[in-house]
Amino acid sequence: MEQVKTMSGPLAISVNDEPKTTAAGSLGGLLEELGLHERRCATMVNGEIVRRPDRGATALREGDKIEIIAMVGGG
Amino acid sequence: MNDAPQPLPTSPDSTIADGPLEFGPYSLHSRMIVGTGKFPDFPTMQAAHRASASQMVTVALRRVDMKNPANNILNFIDTQRMHILPNTAGCYTVDDALKIAELTLELELPKLIKIEVIGDERTLMPCPIGTLEATRRLAGEGWTVMAYCSDDIVLCQRLEQAGAAVVMPLGSPIGSGRGILNPGNIRIIKELLSVPVVVDAGVGTASDCALAMELGIDGILLNTAIAKSGNPVAMAAACRDATRAGRTAFLAGRMEKRAYASASSPMKDF
Numbered sequence: 001m002e003q004v005k006t007m008s009g010p011l012a013i014s015v016n017d018e019p020k021t022t023a024a025g026s027l028g029g030l031l032e033e034l035g036l037h038e039r040r041c042a043t044m045v046n047g048e049i050v051r052r053p054d055r056g057a058t059a060l061r062e063g064d065k066i067e068i069i070a071m072v073g074g075g
Numbered sequence: 076m077n078d079a080p081q082p083l084p085t086s087p088d089s090t091i092a093d094g095p096l097e098f099g100p101y102s103l104h105s106r107m108i109v110g111t112g113k114f115p116d117f118p119t120m121q122a123a124h125r126a127s128a129s130q131m132v133t134v135a136l137r138r139v140d141m142k143n144p145a146n147n148i149l150n151f152i153d154t155q156r157m158h159i160l161p162n163t164a165g166c167y168t169v170d171d172a173l174k175i176a177e178l179t180l181e182l183e184l185p186k187l188i189k190i191e192v193i194g195d196e197r198t199l200m201p202c203p204i205g206t207l208e209a210t211r212r213l214a215g216e217g218w219t220v221m222a223y224c225s226d227d228i229v230l231c232q233r234l235e236q237a238g239a240a241v242v243m244p245l246g247s248p249i250g251s252g253r254g255i256l257n258p259g260n261i262r263i264i265k266e267l268l269s270v271p272v273v274v275d276a277g278v279g280t281a282s283d284c285a286l287a288m289e290l291g292i293d294g295i296l297l298n299t300a301i302a303k304s305g306n307p308v309a310m311a312a313a314c315r316d317a318t319r320a321g322r323t324a325f326l327a328g329r330m331e332k333r334a335y336a337s338a339s340s341p342m343k344d345f
Contacts, residue, residue, distance in 0.1 A: 016138040018141055036144055039144075040182055042136075042178040043181075049181060068138060069178050070137070070138075071135070071136060071182060072136070073110075073111035074113075074134070074164055074165075075112060075162035
């Protein structure tokens with residue numbers, strides 16, 4: 001799917017509950033910005049899972065709450 | 076004439092043949108499942124996993140630490156030798172557990188999951204009602220569910236009826252290291268269930284593994300005993316050996332306990 005590009009400036013969002021400003025227009029772009037695009041992870045936007053193939057086409061909006069989840073030690 | 080003492084003949088292999096631990100599509104030759112929490116560092120964790128000879132390791136799902144995003148535990152898990160078992164640690168509700176299951180699929184893992192729905196924050200005791208409901212829901216959707224629960228006999232039966240592939244009664248509270256507090260219940264649970272019984276939580280050291288396996292259970296899951304040992308790699312090896320020893324002793328069949336003595340040599344003619 002093609003990357004969504006926005007015409008607006010940087011967006012204020014949160015990633016894993018931490019405030020962040022991003023120049024990325026899409027969730028896929030955000031992961032690249034964070035250096036996580038190659039990492040095995042799951043993504044959620046505002047509480048909804050966004051599957052890997054859909055990340056490039058998922059546009060980010062001001063105030064979006066992004067969660068990036070991976071396997072960690074524990075349990 | 077040669078009077079030099081002759082070496083004793085090598086005794087034949089005295090181990091008993093044992094099959095694998097089987098559930099769902101899985102067939103494990105090691106009856107020990109290990110964990111990934113509380114280790115001093117990832118290289119130690121990996122070395123301990125190797126020493127354990129375990130074929131399954133449990134992981135939690137959490138948000139990536141944005142301060143250290145490159146620190147990836149998967150770089151330290153030998154996925155050629157170990158299956159990854161995702162768990163729902165940290166979940167207090169059925170919905171949370173189901174969400175973790177959805178996320179598990181996003182992480183390209185198969186439909187295998189250990190259900191942990193916690194009922195009390197301080198003791199980390201599992202919530203029987205949430206565990207049963209989450210087990211029923213996910214088993215109904217084709218998941219291989221391993222259900223972590225208390226050592227309540229009826230609950231264990233209900234979990235099997237709800238579709239759990241493995242029932243996992245605790246030995247004692249998570250991380251408490253108090254061993255198998257209720258061996259009587261664990262033995263009964265094993266007798267009454269058809270699915271494998273794997274004791275999970277509370278193992279503190281190697282002897283706990285041996286004692287648990289001598290009860291006849293199918294496997295054991297331990298993490299803190301290894302991770303918080305003074306020497307995790309050595310303890311992992313000790314627990315590996317103890318798990319095997321307990322299993323072999325169970326299969327061999329123990330002698331009966333007696334109230335009084337039973338002399339080993341004749342009491343007359345001396």
